[in-house]
Amino acid sequence: MKLLIALSIFIAVNLSVADLNVIQQENTQQNTQLPSNGVAVDEVVVESSLYIKPKQQRPQLRRVRRSIFDNFNLKSLIEHKRVKRQFNEYSQSQAAANAAAQQNYNNLFGFGNSAANAQSQAFNSQGPLGGFGASAAGTLTQATNGNKFGVQNSAGASHALTFNLPNGQSVNFASTNNFANAPGGNSANSRGSAVSVNRI
Incomplete structure (x- = not known):
């Protein structure tokens, strides 16, 4: 009986020592630090689970395309009037x-x-913002006569x-x-000018 008790105590002591060794090894493994950057690693173990989701089966539907003539309205085409686009035009003339x-x-x-000279010129420009025109005319005359009474x-x-x-005014x-002048000190002179503004 004493032998059996001693054997039981021996087995219990050995089991407790073994448990302490296992716990110490686990603590040692957990306290092990990862290598720093730049250090080669022999093996990296990644434990993960992969889940594959099956594709949902959609019912097979037949697609029917509508004809381009479904909404065709002949009346709308008959009543449709083509409108010509108006572009901003520019014209210029001169003479x-x-x-x-x-x-x-x-x-x-x-x-x-005697001599006479006459000149005239005109310019007209038409654009999107209106028109602008100008015209000018000028005449020159000269005469000289000599007879028994004198020179004129x-x-x-x-x-x-x-x-x-462009605003429609004319200036x-x-x-x-x-x-x-004539013999005997007779002479004559006349001059004049005028300015007017009109609405075209």
């Missing part, structure tokens, strides 16, 4: 004219000469200028200047 005349004479009754001279000049503004300038 110029020049005329001159000259005359000389000499006979038993006297001598003389005359000259004249006139000028006209018109501006057509006009006009001027004239004439003079003449």
Whole structure:
């Protein structure tokens, strides 16, 4: 009986020592630090579970495409009117004219000469914001006559200028200047100018 008790105590002591060794090994493994960066590792063990979800089976449906003529309305095409797109247009025009005349004479009754010159030009521009135009005209005349009574001279000049503004107004300038002299100190001179603004 004593032998059996001693054997039981011996087995119990050995089991407790074995349990202490296992716990110490586990603590040692848990306290082991991971290697620092740059250190080679022999083996990396990753424990994970992979779950594969089966694909849901969708019912097979037949797709039917509608015809492009389902909503075709012939009446709408008949009543449809094509509208021409209007683009902003730009136009420009200009014109110029020049005329001159000259005359000389000499006979038993006297001598003389005369000359005349006329010029005109116009410019017109039309754009999306309106139109602008300008025109100008000018004339020059000169004459000289000589006879037994003496020498006579005359000259004249006139000028006209018109501006057509985009706001619909027309601005006009006009001027004239004439003079003449005759034997015996007789002379004459006239001049004038005018400005007007009109609505086109």
